[in-house]
Amino acid sequence: MPKVSDSYREARRDEIARAALRCIERSGFSDATIADIVRESGLSAGAIYSNFTNKAELARYIVAHFLGVRREELEAAGRRGEIRSPRELLLFMLAAYQDADVHGAVPLQFWAAAAVDPQLRAQLDETIDGIRSSLAVAIAPWAAAQPEPPEVARVVRGIMGLAQGYITFVTVTQGVDLDEYLAGVGLVVG
Amino acid sequence: MPKVSDSYREARRDEIARAALRCIERSGFSDATIADIVRESGLSAGAIYSNFTNKAELARYIVAHFLGVRREELEAAGRRGEIRSPRELLLFMLAAYQDADVHGAVPLQFWAAAAVDPQLRAQLDETIDGIRSSLAVAIAPWAAAQPEPPEVARVVRGIMGLAQGYITFVTVTQGVDLDEYLAGVGLVVG
DNA sequence: ACCTGAACACCGTTCAAGT
């Protein structure tokens, strides 16, 4: 297959996925109908189905392409040996979603959908593994600099857990910023 | 209205809600169809619609009746002045969901649904406020016994945040128990 | 090769008819 047509195809898929993302932000995953995505993208139902086999595959594409993080960016400082604390990395991840226009409730929609769709769950696992391995690179200098270096996997799990916890908490209970959230959490685990 | 018929009606609503809960656990909120609930309950579509105005009201009923906690139970020790640590209360809440047959992904389904349904969100806010005020009673003796007593609202926020975080984390990333989760979180906020 | 849009099967909801 010629390169040009491959990249054309990929651009179309991206265009549809971004339209879907806007619909999902507004209506949630299940209530974002194909008709909505047709309207939002300006294409037709057939166009969507000639780029994705069905809504479930579109969901997996979004998880693969929009719910990951840009690995180079996250790993760069770590590779240079620069120290980034767990808290800074948590902030970095949350900011990365903001920049990528993956707002508020969107990740939560996919987590809920993945809980009942094994294929989507498998894709989400893969995406999360990618984030985890980048976080491991990013946190290594900090971990090594601790008086009693903690297990990297455990710190990574903590960052992921708090990212998911904060995103859920903020969606359910609006108006609590990250510092307040972490202060509350600190009183429980401290 | 006679008492008998009221309690009969309530029993019917409860019966339908429990059937719905089993469907939601299996298929998620949106994919749990009315036809599923009809099958699971052994009733008819009309029976469901003569007890709830629509699926959204059924969802609100479930949030009100199954996503709260039994307040007396949670508050009892606190009223007696017995000290329960934040961690013990977190465990207690998670165990209460288990006992009430509100398994794993179910709360996550409703949080995701509430993010895009204002009426469901309002009901969820009310239910969560109930939990929060019970937690405040339950944590008071512990807070008072601290060398530097923390703000009760902040501890309560921490417990709620970790409960939501853990439920989300466990649904997305299976096989991590609460201690491992809290240990990871501790490395980030500690 | 990709797209259009009408057509099909299914889901939420209603409502006439039953008890």
Place this chain on the structure above:
DNA sequence: ACCTGAACACCGTTCAAGT
């Protein structure tokens, strides 16, 4: 008063016909 189940409007998906 509550229930039944067929009927209606809409959503995911397909497919013949277009470019």
